[in-house]
Amino acid sequence: MSKFTYAEMPNKDGFFGEFGGQIIPPELKQIMDEINDAYEEIRQKPEFQAELDLLFADYVGRPSPIYHAKRLSEKLGGAQIYLKREDLNHTGAHKINHCLGEALLAKFMGKTKVIAETGAGQHGVALATACALVGIPCEIHMGQVDIEKEHPNVTKMKILGCKLVSVTRGTATLKDAVDSAFEEYLKDPVNFIYAIGSVVGPHPFPKMVRDFQSIIGTEAREQFQAKTNHLPDYVTACVGGGSNAIGMFSAFLNDDNVNFVGVEPAGKGLDTQEHSATLTLGKPSTLHGMKCYVLETEEGEPMPVHSIASGLDYPGVGPQHSYLKDLGRVQYESASDQECLDAFMELSRIEGIIPALESAHAVAWAMRKAPTLSKDQTILVNLSGRGDKDADYVAEKLGL
Structure with missing residues (x-):
């Protein structure tokens, strides 16, 4: 193998080779670029890393x-x-690793609500936990099929204080929850932040979630x-x-x-x-x-x-x-x-x-x-x- 350094991925436009990028409406590109700029700023701050390290440990x-x-x-x-x-x-689960990072980023950016999707409920529980910790309202979209299947996590999310939205469209599972959550996010992308639950979505989320994980x-x-x-x-x-x-x-x-x-x-x-x-x-x-x-x-x-x-x-x-x-x-x-x-x-x-x-x-x-x-x-x-x-x-x- 060549000594290619994988840490160089993605490039400045969010591409891993031909994959990734920002295939989104022009008005959303500015919002995503602002999230990327805020992330790059906050990750360079020693006090942010110190706070994250302390939370990871304790x-x-x-x-x-x-x-x-x-x-x-x-x-x-x-x-x-x-x-x-x-x-x-x-x-x-591992989900708490990036949820803490995303919640701290939302707080740093002054966002008024964190929105997300969840499938098995692990991302939902972790994000509701992180938002409770930093004091930001949280809204989780979950397919009705998964709500019925993953009842213990549904209960935990409610106890943690998040607003749980049941998604009944389509197959009422993860893909439909993503669609529903994104529609809610588009109502006010300036003040809301969509905390994506995996290394997917437009740049910078695949990079950001990877870094936290x-x-x-x-x-x-x-x-x-x-x-x-x-x-x-x-x-x-x-x-x-x-x-x-x-x-x-x-x-x-x-x-x-x-x-x-x-x-x-x-x-x-x-x-x-x-x-x-x-x-x-x-x-x-x-x-x-x-x-x-x-x-x-x-x-x-x-x-x-x-x-x-x-x-x-x-x-x-x-x-x-x-x-x-x-x-x-x-x-x-x-x-x-x-x-x-x-x-x-x-x-x-x-x-x-x-x-x-x-x-x-x-x-x-x-x-x-x-x-x-x-x-x-x-x-x-x-x-x-x-x-x-x-x-x-x-x-x-x-x-x-």
Whole structure:
């Protein structure tokens, strides 16, 4: 590989190769540029970084540990599986990392309301938490299907004081929640800020969310070497929009001997229409203000997508992931709903760790891959969230 520095991405116009940018109306471009300018200003301020570092340590509970899943590794045979325990963060997932950054940015810019979408509810809970902390009103849009499926997170958001908007249009899932939230944002983009929940959308959000999430990989790289005296052979994470994956991958991208696998939802099968395997089966197009890989119908509309994990059922993906796919630096594979459920139960019963259904996709790939490798090889999984929100749903589905 060449010694290309991945930290140089995106360019000043927000492009990762041909992907990204600002595919938005001219009147919104000025607003997005103002957000970018404010972000670049605030990130240079030592007092901002000091406040964020303090919150990461004393509020979130960082650094999150790396855990050697010995019993699971022994049962599978082959490679040793390690877990980056983002599930132990305050609010139960990686989402709090960028939500704190976005809430502090909103406060710095004097915004009067923070608006967002959520799928599984983890972004919604994390943003409601961060907004409560800094004292800014918060409005979360969530598909009705996901509201019914992720009831524990819905309750938490209400307790935290956010306004929850039920979205019933279309498939009443994540893509429709994004559309609804964006429409609300457009009513007053000067005073509102749309806190995007992943590395998607128009520039500067893919860059900004990646930067806030990069703490995962920065910690993991140092921790893994301290624990094992070498770097992992494989680093893997689930991919919907792709924030937990890019956060984990970012610190290792210039390490030539590290292999990366992003795991998408194969849903009910790649040969069906009920999946969310955007990078596996999609094509370059535009969605939500960016160019990226998109799953589209024959008419060129975003395809109705499916995953057992509400946080992954999105027909697009982050532009940096799209670029890394075309570059060949990251391999994108998939895991089905059934593989996800199997991994959810296996990790719960072998290691006593209940993962989020989203994260269980990456665990499923690790379980599939480990037996094909030698015992001195390693797989580092970003366990991006915990499964409290999914426990009742899984128990009902499996008849437990």
